[in-house]
Amino acid sequence: MDFNIIRAARAVLHVQDLEASRKFYVDALGFIETESDDQHIYLRGLEEHNHHSLVLKKEQEPGIEVISYKVQSDGDLEILAKFFDEKGLKTKWVEKGKQKAMGRTLRIQDVSGLPVEFFAKMDVVERMLQRYDLYKGARVQRIDHFNCMVEDVQKAYDFYINELGFACSEYTAAEDDQIWAAWLHRKPSVHDVAFMNGNGPRLHHIGFWLGEPMSLIHTCDVLASMGYTASIERGPGRHGLSNAFFLYLRDPDGHRIELYNGDYLTSDPDFEPIRWDINDKRRQTFWGHEAPDCWFNEASHVLDIDSGKPLEIREPKLKKRKPTFVI
């Protein structure tokens, strides 16, 4: 069955202080602020023609309300709802008008417990790609992917590949050939979503795509000049896995953002997933730098789609390791 999932499209983040978030995302990183009110800031990248790819929602505790995928049409949502119901997964409709700029959406709790949303319609706004006079900071172009820590990567992998129709670009195999981490895509890039073995379900980071690498260096300089040195968690560096030139940042609530440039086209059926052995020396990032422990241990809590409470976190099935090769 083909659910016509197009791509990773937006995330709804709970943050505690909208002004602090605005300073980080808008003033420093240069996201376009499409709209805001007392409870929300709606952000998008320079090439995005949809209303937003990131919602910052003021709440008492930081958390991830949903990560959202765009599908071809509203009809696909009905088919997805039926499918998830049959699989016994919790589903919930959010009707048009309940969320700013959004059509009807389907929220589910996926096989790993992650709060996932599907939608077909979001308001269309002006693209700023050629408004170079507005470029600043990281010059973020668009949302690229989600990276999730889950307790059972194989289970998530099987579900997304076999049921939802994702393809695998690269993966890490443990000693017994079990999948320790996997990068899966619908759009023909390295990923729309990655799953890695760890205390989960949690969201490890949201990746945003930059048009060229010098913006990533400039981001470090801008952040440092604004006093955000502590927000630079890892990088700049090159991932062996995915070939991305990366920078990991922590926002004022601790949510992790990856700035990302340099992957490749994965459109072809004869492209074989690239296997990385967990004992391969190349587990280190391509240039040899180790990731800091916080990058491995810390991640954002995800919420129950009904109660809005943080999900319980469980120990992973496979051995935890400092996954310095992981993106």
Add this chain to the structure above:
Amino acid sequence: MDFNIIRAARAVLHVQDLEASRKFYVDALGFIETESDDQHIYLRGLEEHNHHSLVLKKEQEPGIEVISYKVQSDGDLEILAKFFDEKGLKTKWVEKGKQKAMGRTLRIQDVSGLPVEFFAKMDVVERMLQRYDLYKGARVQRIDHFNCMVEDVQKAYDFYINELGFACSEYTAAEDDQIWAAWLHRKPSVHDVAFMNGNGPRLHHIGFWLGEPMSLIHTCDVLASMGYTASIERGPGRHGLSNAFFLYLRDPDGHRIELYNGDYLTSDPDFEPIRWDINDKRRQTFWGHEAPDCWFNEASHVLDIDSGKPLEIREPKLKKRKPTFVI
């Protein structure tokens, strides 16, 4: 009907002097030479896992033998053959073994007279994306698109959109709203193929994608230092249409190559094709430079798939203009 066309995938160029071509493509531009013999050089970009995206074939006269699209499976070729036969277009099978590294291919002469080929299978080779020690010149990553001059753009547009399942990202409209040029894609980038009004059928250029913009500047420097100043035809510049940072080169046989970086994702069904009025002042390239006349007037001859002779060139239906906004 969905023919599962994936992307623009390769071109077969007739050239007169393989050594001259090798010096230009391999020594200067840095293409990877996968293989060669007395009659052919097979080239690929740094991220390409297929045997080649460009074949240089030694012949008496320069010309374009075919431009090729990759499809999902051999079964799709059968369906395509049936479709083209029904449409009354000339088709020709080239069996596996007849072309180096290729499976069975289907060649056709399309509605504009262009020699087009479809294939599902090409030998897989080592990707050089992380062999940075081999990077040189333009650091070409992959083939991106074909740009064709045709006498009737509307006819080509209708056929590729309505019959072959391409989508339109951007187009130029003449006074009476007729389509003067159009950018069409299967993979979610700005284009796999563009058609523009002009003496045709001819191939205007083949576009190759670069990973970042400084390689394009370095290409100019390398070409100049090797005596290829006359090969730099247009650019570097920014296209308003497509937003590409571009450089147009002429190879030793006059075939035109575009180095290209900076377009955007076109995956979404609610992305409306961008209309450019032919009298819009923005017809000039984004920075205001005019294209030279040769860029407008000169293009490569295309060949009959049976006889191998150059196709007759006809005057276009719409008025010719110096399309400085065209990519």
Add this chain to the structure above:
Amino acid sequence: MDFNIIRAARAVLHVQDLEASRKFYVDALGFIETESDDQHIYLRGLEEHNHHSLVLKKEQEPGIEVISYKVQSDGDLEILAKFFDEKGLKTKWVEKGKQKAMGRTLRIQDVSGLPVEFFAKMDVVERMLQRYDLYKGARVQRIDHFNCMVEDVQKAYDFYINELGFACSEYTAAEDDQIWAAWLHRKPSVHDVAFMNGNGPRLHHIGFWLGEPMSLIHTCDVLASMGYTASIERGPGRHGLSNAFFLYLRDPDGHRIELYNGDYLTSDPDFEPIRWDINDKRRQTFWGHEAPDCWFNEASHVLDIDSGKPLEIREPKLKKRKPTFVI
């Protein structure tokens, strides 16, 4: 005699509309505005610790009031005044307090008729080099050089080399080995001042130095997005002479600004001036693009240091040519 001239340091430009100038220099190019009043805007680059390197002064007609060099100490000004008096050149003291932020300055009309000023003291202000949050547009770092059109290059060359203690880095020689253009420096870069054969005396352009080349590309994009397409006169390109990666702009009054990156260290006494033959094919810019006619013909009028009236312009001694190799 050593006059301890340090470097090209500032220029005073007459402009007709301060708001139009501010939009161009501050909003688009990203110069730091140190201070302004109804009649002046004082601008500096990101690394400059002195109050300004460019003064925009509101006047009825565009013109160049002076180009200024910094010297080691006020004592050097006295020695220079005596020297110019002995040479019979017109001199004029401007006392401290007459010009914002300036100590005492010595103005002269040089051997070519150019209005030149020397000073030792200018107010020191905060350097913005590490205020990356303020970087925008061209990210201009500092003033680099003046380029002047004069009727007798040999005469200017002899005076600056033999009398003022400049060194020559590169020059262009006409058929009979006469110097057609010359690049002269005090600081160890390619130039603080260049003289080229043409209707003069006029100021051809002021060069500003950028820290890296991508800012130059971004400048084109920003200018185009703000409607300044007509201000992009030439480039981006590479100069054979000086190796500079360049962009020539025209400000709202027609004054020409060069953005410039990529030259080299000229500190060594055994560095031989590089000779370029005027009939050398490399007269073209390194990549082969021709300069537009306006770049050759148009330049800013310079003013008499006493009357403030434009100097009479005379035909040059050597044949005029479109000097596409000239910087």
Add this chain to the structure above:
Amino acid sequence: MDFNIIRAARAVLHVQDLEASRKFYVDALGFIETESDDQHIYLRGLEEHNHHSLVLKKEQEPGIEVISYKVQSDGDLEILAKFFDEKGLKTKWVEKGKQKAMGRTLRIQDVSGLPVEFFAKMDVVERMLQRYDLYKGARVQRIDHFNCMVEDVQKAYDFYINELGFACSEYTAAEDDQIWAAWLHRKPSVHDVAFMNGNGPRLHHIGFWLGEPMSLIHTCDVLASMGYTASIERGPGRHGLSNAFFLYLRDPDGHRIELYNGDYLTSDPDFEPIRWDINDKRRQTFWGHEAPDCWFNEASHVLDIDSGKPLEIREPKLKKRKPTFVI
């Protein structure tokens, strides 16, 4: 007294395996190999018109034979010899013909015990600045500076500033305002030589200047693809002190090389040395990354100009600290 010292100009390194060194410096980093024999490799950067800026000399043990400064004329050497003799410092003439491509040189053991050499003449060779076809790896343009660990920074500072005529651009002050580290220059950049408090005398690193920052990123990729991950010791990063975009590498013998881009012009007498407090939070590199311990503890042994034996290393006068702010 003015000794007319121009700039840091070359170093002579003892290495154990010329082939291993060639692979690192020539194949990976892209230095131009001017000449070589069984015992030496002579290297230079792309813009250098002198025969070499780095000599690799095959010896049993790694070490630093000399670091060399260029002076204006041979006459300056005589004056320097007299001066050092009077100061009671050990001097030694190396006559023309004893060292490849060199005129007469004066070697001394400076106040810190460092082996320092002065020369006025070196053979002139072809500059490769516009041979872009030969650019590879780091695209090193020229030698920039030496960084030395000494037991008494104040003593070195006083000698170089008060006796040899260097100027200070930036320095680090300990609690009691004693100078903990200092950056000194003759050419108007941030430094020709830096001294920092530590076990000495030792050479901490030799800095080479790159024309633009992307080459530094590419160097990491090239080194990683060639198996030199362990050679990447620190960076890429931005120094607060000097503003340099930096990368520290260890060559096959452990000698440390800095690739360096992004400092500024220091020509002006009113440029006040920038003071960095050792307890300033900005002691960390500008982006907040800490330097690894090896960067702080390890450095190259320097040799006695007469015996060729390694100099005894002494504990520094000031407290050792992990100087993460140091360049």
